[in-house]
Amino acid sequence: MDKAKNDISALLITLNEEDNIDAVLENLSFVNEIVVVDSYSSDATAEKVQNHKGVKLIQREFKNYTDQKEFALSQAKNDWILFLDADERVTPELKNEILEVTNGSNTASAYYFLRKFMFQNQVLRFSGWQTDKNYRLFKKSKVRFDQEKIVHETLIVNGDSATLKNKLIHYSYSNYEDYKGKMIKYGEMKAMEEFKKGNKARFYHFLFRPFYKFFNNYILRLGILDGRKGIIICYLNALGVHSRYKKLKELNNK
The missing domain is CATH 3.90.550.10 (Spore Coat Polysaccharide Biosynthesis Protein SpsA; Chain A)
Structure with a gap:
């Protein structure tokens, strides 16, 4: 070769x-x-x-x-x-x-x-x-x-x-649990970045940010055309965003 x-x-x-x-x-x-x-x-x-x-x-x-x-x-x-x-x-x-x-x-x-x-x-x-x-x-x-x-x-x-x-x-994406674990891990590490910058988790972050992530990828970025695969990926990516603010809130409260 x-x-x-x-x-x-x-x-x-x-x-x-x-x-x-x-x-x-x-x-x-x-x-x-x-x-x-x-x-x-x-x-x-x-x-x-x-x-x-x-x-x-x-x-x-x-x-x-x-x-x-x-x-x-x-x-x-x-x-x-x-x-x-x-x-x-x-x-x-x-x-x-x-x-x-x-x-x-x-x-x-x-x-x-x-x-x-x-x-x-x-x-x-x-x-x-x-x-x-x-x-x-x-x-x-x-x-x-x-x-x-x-x-x-x-x-x-x-x-x-x-x-x-x-x-x-x-x-x-090899399986659901593996990809879910990746998204949660990435979200939590992103929270550490945000915490070091002095950012805080607000209640609207938990509502708006995950919803927008799902809506953007599933509707605006046409995830709906990927069928069941699109629903799973867009949901798990939104879960990663939720995990970011959940972890950030924990760090803020310590």
Whole structure:
């Protein structure tokens, strides 16, 4: 399989990803270095990583997403970084595009990847995910993480950004309880961000914000066209917003 001429380091942070780790590591076989920073998984994630020759495994306590990703970034040998989640997959077309831009001239400092959200094995076409994109490919020397963001971490880029044409496959929804747990966790970590800024949870936050999240994704962002899948995703995303203000209220009351 083709390798990049300008070496690429692929980075992952993991926790209990035994169902995904083999597939994502095999998917990244075209890069020059793979570093996995694992938060002391209680399942077989670490053991499976060790079965992949040449993959560097580091186990480190998890504080927040920005801290863990910043540490992973510091471990990379190469300037070009491909940062994936364990439930994401690079298609052959996207792989070719990655190699093209990393080997080309006049490249941007960072690239957004559009993502195709998979609800189990079916594509979720709407429900707010149709414009979902994140930085996944960038030059280490041109970026830093925003320290005020501890979840949905944000890159600060020195230079131009661009968006790749081909989409990254995102297998985020494997089952109801797993996705529900993710949304609650993200909501609670977002509450910690809000608390550090001195924000307070008001009664109307519990009523308006979750309702608007559901209404926006299900009606305005056409989640209704995703059928039952859309109802589930839009509800769980709204639940994440409710969890944010529930946690923020707890922090305010301490």
